[in-house]
Amino acid sequence: LQRMAGELRGAGVKRVNISLDSLRPRRFRQLTRHGCLEQVIAGIDAAIAAGFEEVRINAVILKGRNDDEVLDLVDFACRRGIDIAFIEEMPLGRIVEHDRALSLASSDELRASISRRYRLASLGDPAGNAGPARYYSLSGQRSRVGFISPHSSNFCHLCNRVRVTAEGRLLLCLGNEHSADLRAVLRHPRHTLTDLKREIVAAMAIKPERHHFDLAGEPEIVRFMNMTGG
Ligand code: SF4
Structure with missing residues (x-):
């Protein structure tokens, strides 16, 4: 993304979502199996510099693996003035690293922990563009936090x-x-x-x-x- 951000923006791409599940290099590599944190952060900064209308971080939180970084990730997004969405892990692909049922961090739990630092105000149900995220504003910040809850609050009826x-x-x-x-x-x-x-x-x-x-x-x-x- 660092290399392509300017060209993608020039080609008419309006928004990008970038996965970022940890801000700790070693943990990031474990979670992604091979990812380089530094490179992803450079990509996020390049996307911001390229002037996309929306840059959003997508994070999947797993209990016992990265649930101690929820607030750090929100702070990271706020420092850059970009949005962040927390996505409940979906059972796509076979994995052996963890038990999905035991590691699910529900959107309600994440919202509760974020509200210990930020005052959250609901921006309403997704309507018009039927995106799956339910957004909240964060007191005193430009960034919004979204929750995508395929398990705890099914949104398929809104999906386009x-x-x-x-x-x-x-x-x-x-x-x-x-x-x-x-x-x-x-x-x-x-x-x-x-x-x-x-x-x-x-x-x-x-x-x-x-x-x-x-x-x-x-x-x-x-x-x-x-x-x-x-
Ligand atoms: S209907 Fe839409 S929201 Fe539901 S699983 Fe399929 S793609 Fe996801």
Whole structure:
């Protein structure tokens, strides 16, 4: 991101979300398996300098692993005047590092710990753009804190999100495998932009209503988030 921020902004990208689960280099590497904290922070600062309309940090908090950094992460976002969203971990992909049911830090718990330092005021339910985060203002700060709560407060009924993978698959839901193959349309010699638009619109008819995540059972989706993209 450090290298590409200016170009992405120039190409018309308006907002970026950047995952940041820890501010401690060694822990960050453990949580991400290979990530370099310094590089990610440099990317965040480059995104701010490039003038995106919105820069947001996304953090997944796990009990016993990084739940002692909630306030540090909020402070980090406030110092830079950017938003931060806390996302309850979703059971995407098989993992062995922790038990998802035991490590879930719910949005309510996180909100309670943040409100020990900041006065939080709800900015209302997501309406218009139907984003999944429920935002709160933080007293005396430009930054907002959001909570994305797939377990404790399902928001699927508000969702209008779809994602395109690097392989051109239009994924219609994070918690299901329903998809449309846009690459096939793009590569077809006789297909035009109109065909592509038609394929996208037609795909909306099979967008699932909701996920069926069950923390106690096997993950329903074995696809990891890094295969999905944002
Ligand atoms: S419908 Fe699917 S993509 Fe939308 S919020 Fe629910 S799980 Fe996520």
